[in-house]
Amino acid sequence: MSRDRDEAVRMKRMVDLLRSGATMLADVCPICNSPLFKLKSGDVYCPGCEKRVVFVKEGEDVAKTMQIQVIGELTSTASQKLMELTNMAKYESDVDRLYELGRCVLTWLEIFERVRKLQA
Ligand SMILES: [Zn+2]
Numbered sequence: 001m002s003r004d005r006d007e008a009v010r011m012k013r014m015v016d017l018l019r020s021g022a023t024m025l026a027d028v029c030p031i032c033n034s035p036l037f038k039l040k041s042g043d044v045y046c047p048g049c050e051k052r053v054v055f056v057k058e059g060e061d062v063a064k065t066m067q068i069q070v071i072g073e074l075t076s077t078a079s080q081k082l083m084e085l086t087n088m089a090k091y092e093s094d095v096d097r098l099y100e101l102g103r104c105v106l107t108w109l110e111i112f113e114r115v116r117k118l119q120a
């Protein structure tokens with residue numbers, strides 16, 4: 001039942017996209033299989049995932065698209081976690097907890113750095 005609702009919501013989003021001047025592409029989203037739309041700005045958008053998709057030129061494989069999206073997701077998660085951990089450390093006075101937080105920060109920082117290198 002909620003699946004039908006999701007579908008209805010997605011259809012409405014697609015209609016709105018078309019109304020706003022976006023064009024429907026022949027490609028589908030590698031994550032949710034929804035048709036992709038090209039916005040007036042040139043960005044490619046997935047109405048299923050409700051996010052911008054890094055568009056892959058024909059010939060490039062789907063795995064690459066997935067990889068780019070995962071990297072994007074990981075970058076934002078890593079920076080968000082670093083922010084949260086920093087805030088936690090700010091108000092922490094227990095030395096053991098601070099040590100734990102510090103190790104955690106280093107781990108996420110390393111993920112962040114590695115992901116940035118992958119993007120370069
Ligand atoms: Zn999608």
